[in-house]
Amino acid sequence: MKFNIKLIAIFFAAAAIVYSSCTKQKYQFGSIKTPADLKLTATITGADAANPAGSGAGTVAIAVTSSNAITYNIDFGDGNKQIVSSGVITYKYNNPGTFDYTITVNAVGTGGVTSTISKKITVYVAYTIPPAIVSGLTGGSSRTWVTDRTAPGHVGVGPTNTFTPDYYAASPNQRADCLYDDEITFTKDANGNIIMTIDNKGQSFVIAASTAHYGVSGGDNCYAIDETGAKKLVFMDASSGSNSGNSTMVQFVVPGNGLINFGTGGNTYEILSISDTNISLRNIGIDGLAWYQKLKVK
Numbered sequence: 001m002k003f004n005i006k007l008i009a010i011f012f013a014a015a016a017i018v019y020s021s022c023t024k025q026k027y028q029f030g031s032i033k034t035p036a037d038l039k040l041t042a043t044i045t046g047a048d049a050a051n052p053a054g055s056g057a058g059t060v061a062i063a064v065t066s067s068n069a070i071t072y073n074i075d076f077g078d079g080n081k082q083i084v085s086s087g088v089i090t091y092k093y094n095n096p097g098t099f100d101y102t103i104t105v106n107a108v109g110t111g112g113v114t115s116t117i118s119k120k121i122t123v124y125v126a127y128t129i130p131p132a133i134v135s136g137l138t139g140g141s142s143r144t145w146v147t148d149r150t151a152p153g154h155v156g157v158g159p160t161n162t163f164t165p166d167y168y169a170a171s172p173n174q175r176a177d178c179l180y181d182d183e184i185t186f187t188k189d190a191n192g193n194i195i196m197t198i199d200n201k202g203q204s205f206v207i208a209a210s211t212a213h214y215g216v217s218g219g220d221n222c223y224a225i226d227e228t229g230a231k232k233l234v235f236m237d238a239s240s241g242s243n244s245g246n247s248t249m250v251q252f253v254v255p256g257n258g259l260i261n262f263g264t265g266g267n268t269y270e271i272l273s274i275s276d277t278n279i280s281l282r283n284i285g286i287d288g289l290a291w292y293q294k295l296k297v298k
Contacts, residue, residue, distance in 0.1 A: 035069035035107035035115040042103055042121050056126030058093040062103060066115065069107040073114075077101035096127035096236055129194065129235045133250055136274035137186040137194060144185045145279060147261060148296040149173050155262065156292035160284060163246040163272065165292045175262075178222035179205040182261050183298060186233075194235070196254065198227040198261075209287035210265030214257060225263070231255050238270045240282070247272045247282075264291045 041063045046055025054060075064072050064087035071085045078093055078101055093101065104118045137143060148154045150172040156165025173180075183199040204227060208219040216223040234253040242249055251270040254260060258267020265286025272280040272292075279295040 032111040032113055033068040033109050034113045035066040035109045038064070038066040038069075038105070038107055038115050038117040040064050040103065040105055040117045040119050042119055044121060044123055051124070053098050053122045053124035056124055058123060058125035059090055060093065060121065060123060061088075061090050063088050064105050064107065064117070066107045068109045069115075070110065071108050073106040073108065075104040075106075077103055093123050093125055096125050098122060098124045127235050127237075129192070130248075130250060133235070133248065133271065133274060134188060134192075134194065136276060136279070138188040139276065140188065142185060142187040144183050144298040145295040146183055146298050147175075147180050148278065148294040149175075149180045151294050151296075153292065154294040155179070157285075158290050158292070160240075160288065160290045162290070163240075163242060163282065165290075167289070169292075176205050176222050178203040179262050184260060184295065194233045194252075196231045196233055196260075197229070198259075200225065200227040204259055204261075204263055206263040207265075207285065207287070207291075210263050210285060213265040213286055214259070214263055225257070225259065227259065229256070240270055240284075242270065242272075248274060261293055261295070262291075264289075266291070 043061040044054040045057040045059040047053065062074065064074070069087070071083060072087045073081065074084050074089065075081045076091055078095065082089065100120060100122050102118055102120045104116065106114045106116050108114050152171060153165050153169035155170040155175055157168045158164055158166035178201070181201045182204065185197045187195045189195055202224060203222045204225040206214055206216065206221065206223050206225070211217050211223070214223065214225055231254055236251060238247060238249045238251040240247070248271045251268055254267050254269065257263070260269060260281070264283055266283045268283065270282040272282050277297050281293050281295070283291045285291050
């Protein structure tokens with residue numbers, strides 16, 4: 001009799017196991033709630049009436065709020081995304097210059113349902129000038145340069161698809177005297193900017209194709225051009241397609257008439273090479289050609 005009772009008990013236990021293994025468990029997630037009342041603010045560091053795109057730091061304080069959201073997926077508009085559970089983050093943009101970005105936020109609720117909000121911002125990111133460029137141009141404070149008149153190719157011209165003066169390279173002392181007496185001074189200010197002043201002794205050399213750009217007329221010659229006043233240079237990565245084998249890959253823009261030493265109508269100068277004693281510059285002129293000049297420390 002005891003044996004039969006044990007068999008019956010074993011049978012019911014096995015049946016219970018089989019039943020429980022075949023019964024599908026039910027889970028409850030609760031009610032699905034879509035995020036609502038979505039709000040997005042983006043505060044650009046240093047932004048004011050005079051500088052609406054910011055001070056150049058590139059940082060933006062982003063804050064998202066909503067009801068029923070459990071997390072936020074933020075697309076910063078520059079190719080980067082991040083999951084931010086709190087909805088609050090300070091993000092840094094790194095592309096030098098002033099650019100528009102669209103911040104897009106997907107607020108995620110229960111069950112994965114989402115609500116979306118976007119905001120367009122304009123952010124200015126200051127370019128960090130490489131220390132070697134700052135040191136070379138200014139010596140750490142201020143440095144004055146003149147044309148390296150005895151160097152072969154101290155003035156030159158070539159096509160834009162090379163980085164050498166393939167069409168013409170000046171022989172020592174070959175050019176007009178007004179090109180040789182200019183003094184170009186680069187100074188580092190308290191904020192790390194580089195300021196340029198030029199003493200052209202009243203005249204600058206100008207190529208014929210660019211005379212109208214400077215308000216004069218005639219051929220390649222010396223002209224009375226006002227070069228007084230300090231100019232804050234704007235630095236950036238070079239856009240010429242150069243590489244580390246033929247350039248520093250850094251260029252700067254000269255405000256105003258853009259003239260350094262001799263006028264080509266261009267205002268952007270790529271630094272091909274630089275040391276404490278010599279600089280080689282490349283500039284695309286108004287004639288569509290690449291112009292070269294070599295400077296030396298005074």
